[in-house]
Each structure stands twice: as C-alpha cells, then as structure tokens.
Amino acid sequence: MAVAFMLFLGGIAFKYKYKPPATESKLNNLLRILYAAMSKRHLANSTPGNVIPILRWLDKASVEEPSPSREEQVRIKRLWSPEDVQEVKINLLSMVPLWMTFLAYGLLQATGNTFFYEQVVYMDSRLGRISKVPIVIFVIVKSSTRFIVSRLCDSLFSSYWSQKVPRQVLLIRIGAGMAISVVCCIVAWRIEKYRLHKYVNLDVLISVFWLIPQFFLLGFIEGLVFDGMEEVFDGHVPESFRIYGPSFTQFALNIGNFVSLAVILIFHGLFNGDLNTSGLATYYALLAYICFVNFLFYCSVATYYVKESYYEEDESPIEQELEQIQNLVDNHEATDHQVAE
Template sequence: MPLLGGFIADAYAGRFLMILLSSSIYVAGLTILTMTQFIPPLKPCGVSDNNCINPTKIHKLAFFTAMYFLSVGTGGHKPSLESFGADQFDDNDSSERKGKMSYFNYWNVALCAGLVLGVTVMAYVQDNFGWGTANLILTVSMFLTTVIFFLGRPFYRYRAPQGSPLTPLVQVLVAAVRKRNLPYPSNQDSFYESENTNMRLLSHTNKLRFLDKACIIENEVVSEGEKPSPWKLSTITKVEETKLVVKVVPIWFVSLLFGVCIAQGGTFYVKQSSTMNRNINGFEIPPASIHAIAAFGMLLCIICYDKILVPILRRVTGKERGIPILQRVGIGMVFSIMGMVVAALVEKKRLMVAEREYNRVLSMSVFWLTPQYFIQGIGDAFTLVGLQEYFYEQVPDSMRSIGIALYSSVLGVANFYSSFLIIVVGRVTGRFGSSWFGKDINSSRLDKFYWLLAIMSAVNFGIYILLTRKYDYKNVQRKEVVSSK
C-alpha cells in the first residue's frame, strides 16, 4: 500500500494533495473505530457481557471498513509526508542541504516522541479507561494535525507531478537493448544530454555500462531545438537515474534482516515482559510500555549524533554528511547483531528463573530487558534514519515518495519474513526434538532463535559490506545558490 501511495503522489496527485486525502481517510477510519465503542448497535461484545452473541454483519462491516481505511490512509500518508517535508529544503543551497540532513534525524525524534506517548500514556488510557476513550483521543488529535497542516499551505514548496516516473526507466532499458550491439565509445562526447536547465543533471558513472548504450548518439543527428524519441535515445541523466533504481534493489533486500530483528521488539520482547515483574512501588507497568526504552535510546542517539558526532566528522572527513549514508546504515546493523546476542543471553537467564519459580509472573525484573531495547534503539538511530535518507536521496528526483515507500516496505515485508521464519524454524526444530516455539513462552527457546538471528544478521552484514564497498552515490551537477539567510 505505501508503494501504491508513493507512486500516485509522485506521478499524478502531488504530495500535498496526497497527504490531505490520505489523512482524511485515516481520520475516517479512526472515527469508525471510535463509533464502534460508543454506539450500541456497533459496539462489540465485552468480556463481562452476559448476553454476548457472535459478531453480526454490521460488527464485521464496521471493523473491516475501519481497518481498510486505516491501511489506505497510512499507505498514502507515510511516504508522502516525509518526502514532502524533505522537499522544503533547496538542494542547491549548501546551508539548506545540511539542514535537510538534520531533518531526517529530527523527523525520527518526533516519531520517537509519538512512540513513547503511544506505549505509555495511550497504553495506560486503554487499560484504565477503555479503547473507546483512547480511540477518541487519537481521532481528535489526527483531525487537529490535519487541519494545522492544511492551514500552512501558503508557506510550502511544491513539486508538480510529471507523470509516471517508471516510464523513463523503461525507455532507457528499451533504448539500451536496441543498441546492445554498438561498441562502447572511448569518451563521453558520443553521449547525449538534455539542455533542460530546470532539472538537476547527473554526472556519468562507470557502473552498469550496458545501460550507457541508451544515450549513445548513433547515426541520428540531434538538431538544435529537436527532441529525439526517448525510446531510441535517452539522456545521460535518465540513464544514471535508471542505474540508481537498479542499485537500490540489492540494498533493499539486505535491509530486510535488520527489519526482522526490529520485529522482535514489538512481539517476543513484549511477550517476555508480560511474564516478568513490572511493579514499581505498587504501579504495574503495561507490558508494551517497556518498548519506550528503545525509543529513548534512539532519541538520545539521534540527538548526540546530529549535535556532537556529525560536526566532528565533518571537520575530520571534510564531507557534508560526516560519513556516507550506507556507512551509517552499516553501523546500525552492527548494533542490531549485538542486540540479538544480548537478547539471547537475557532470555537464557529468564528461562532459568522460570524453571525455578513456576509462577505466572516471575520475580525477575522487567528492566533486565533494558540493554537489548536500548541497543535496538541505537541501531535504529543509525540504520532506520540512514535508510530513510538513502531511499529519499539515492532515487531519481521524480521518485522520492516511492523511495520513502520502499523504506516503509522494508519494515512491512520484514514482519512477514519474521513470521515465515518462525514457522519454518518451529517446524524444523520440531522434527529433531522439541520445537523452539512451544505452547507458551516459558516452554519455548527464544534464546536459540535470537542466536540464529544474530548469526544470520552477521552473514547478511558481510554481504552488505560487499555490496556497498565501492558504491557510487548520486552525483549531481550542482548549481550552488548563496543563501540569503
């Protein structure tokens, strides 16, 4: 769904319109969920209902309509809003370009703040005041933020949609295949480039040279003012944009396993916390609230990285970013491996306590999970933010919403991948003894599963290094603008 939303935003609707439309759909979904808690005919059965009957058609219609509205709204909102925010910075202005690098950091600071509120305040409201009250708060909050966003429309910068961003990619492939038998030229004088000064031109790179044949001027003469057929002759910029898309694909695949590790934080980690001692001076922490530790770790790491580490790295390396994007992503992958190792050791300890005590709630404090959550937060600060910046920057300018959608799809597909991996591992281990996933968490061996993820992540990291060792980033022919600020 995010990929479809990103494509529509880039190709036809425009990001501002897509944000408004998807936000409205999202509010509608929240409104329906809220109505199911307060309107008697729509209200589902409660645990204490004596005359509870099976869900009726109206119950199912309301629930699934709300779910589909929320899915469609999220699919359009996520990729469009983040890319629209980054579009407010001018890439040709050095100070604004540096500001955009910080934008992705503080975008995630805001997400962390929202996550903390969600797993603490909203979890408390749901447990003590009911889902209806929580849904009402979320509906009103989302409605107000949509109105505030709309009121700011006179101050935004806009990028007009220019049709399908996939068509130029197909044109390059067709032109390259047509000219596949041409000899590769000894210099770039035979390469065609557009004279359009309104678009950002890309410099030629020597990777994927087969695609370069699409921009070789063969027998045709490109007259002044005459535009050749893009199915026969492409520009250097279009060829380089196609190369960017091709190079994004393997990075997307090697990022999936990092997403699998993240998925454990919202599933098995929470299940572990539900069996542990969560009392603090008589107050019981909701199991999901422990996830806030990862958000705090990510928030703290992002601020230190942006305010302390980046300025130092800029002075040392002389580069605007301090370190390359993919190097930042790789650092986070290392922390993810460390997090899985720590999680395995802590789970082994928890199983030893569970074997001794036989209680539903163990004496072992839930804060034993702090190290693995905190390390996960640090890894997220490097890898998740780095992937957002990578998928926005290293795709063609006309595909930036699609790029952010690709980032979102990493996490979405990783959750399916995690479920598939659990099923496979459970069946395989069950054939050679007891399954690693028993009827409850205390009869399972999650520690072994975490070790497996750590080993798989280490192998995946080795592949990642091979893919990124000599990576060619987007090379824009910049026209620097002096900032007036």
C-alpha cells in the same frame, strides 16, 4: 457517526476540485523504462560503450524498434534516451544491493515489535506497590533512545559538515547500527536463556526490567539505521527523487517484516503454545547469526558505494570560490586588454 457520515456526503457536492499541474513523475518514468527494457529484451543491444557497465539489460529501453516510427515510440514512452536510462541506474536501481541489507534489520525490528513484548507476559511485572508495570514503559525506552541517538547524530554531523554530510559517514552510521544489531540479538538470547533457567529450575519469574537492555539497544539501532537510510537515499538521488525517500525506506522495512513471517514458518518447530515451552532463545541465536552475516554483506556493499564514481559530487564551497576568483581574473585581464588596445 450517522450524522457525521451524512454531513460528509452532503459536502462532496461542494468539494473544490483542484487539479494539480501535470508533471512527469520520476517514479512513473522508472516503471516505464523497466517495462520498455523488458518488452525489448529480444532485441540486440546497440547502446554506446560508454554507458554504466551494470544492469546492461536496462539499456535496451533506448534501443529503437523497427516499427512504429521513432517519434511514435517516444510519444508512447517505448523509446528512451541513454541519459534517461543511466539516470535510473544511478539514482535508484544501483541502491538495490544496499536495500537488501536492510531486510535483516527489518527482521530484527519485526521481532522486537512482537516477541520482545510477548516476553513481558512471562515475567514478573511488579514494582513495589505497583502490581503491574505498564508495557508502555518499554515503548518509551525504545522511542526516547531512538530520538536521542538520531538528534545526537544530526547535531554532530551538522557541526562538522554544514553543507553536506559525506556519504561514507552516513554509511558508517548505518554500519554501526548493523553491528549493534548483533549485540542486541545476543543480549536478548542471554536474557531469554536466563529467564528459562530461573523458571524451569527454580520456578521463579525474573523482573521485566531485565528486558530494558534489549529495548534500549533496539531503539539505539533504529536511531542509527532508519534515519541514516533516508539520508543516504537523499544524498544518492537528485532533489526530484527525494520525495520518495520515506516510501522506499518503509518499503524495504516492510519486506523485512514479510521475511520474518517466512523465517517463523520455516522454523515453526521452535514455537509452541507459550514461550516457556518454545525455543525463543534458539530463535534469537539464529537471528544473531543472520545479523552477523548481514553485517559482513553490508560492509562489502558499503565499500562499493564509497568507491563508486558513477555520480557527480556537488562542488565544495572552496571549489566554487576558486572558480569565482578565476572568473574575476579572466574578466580583469580581458578589460586590461581592451584598454591597452
């Protein structure tokens, strides 16, 4: 390791310094518009009335201040055009309500990555002559299920929609994952209740393979929701914003992980030194209620996104073909008119 570190230090002097071309980052523009709007919150809103009627406080980023000059305000990114503000509203901030519904999904994912595997320790992991079933089997079950579900959805969608998958189809895909999350919590709750019943009353450890259904459902949910989140993001924003899709998606899930810590701290009385004396089954039941309420909230938010008309849909191939035919007809009529003259 020491030799490798010395070689690394020696190679720094010969490092080729490449400076990428200076381009405006859409994310930087978003942060600057947010800062400009917050710093001018005391000013009166003088934007035209045909702006998007949501997040009106952002419109103050396009309000001109008394000083300095207009050119200076534009140069230092204190003054933005109404079109730039509307683009931020449409492309990113209007997705905040939808991202909020992913917090419960992140909470379930964090639970699956912790307590699901913790249950393995308190169950019978023998299989015939194998004294201990490796825990990686459950990782394979979840990962393979997610991969298969994701690829099946992609193949089905591409067979029906070669150009662009409609937004409502992607929202239904995510909604199906949200609904299955309730089922996953109920299954985990029932299995944990059964495990405790066998251990407390009969002093019997049930097989770890009882956990396969909840790992299967967790992988099924991830295949529907996680990849669907990125596709919804890509379909909602222009191409220049799509590079931030994985980052924003992972950010929403990481917030869900922090929410799981907060929930555990709030209900810390359910957890003791080991699972046999803890209320993990009660926690799973609570998580089922949270996922159910989140599913109802998602349905209302998804209905808004289906009906919203603040973004322009790409023209369909039929519309493009009709436009080309109309242009040919107009050109032909113009040529005939010139010949007649």
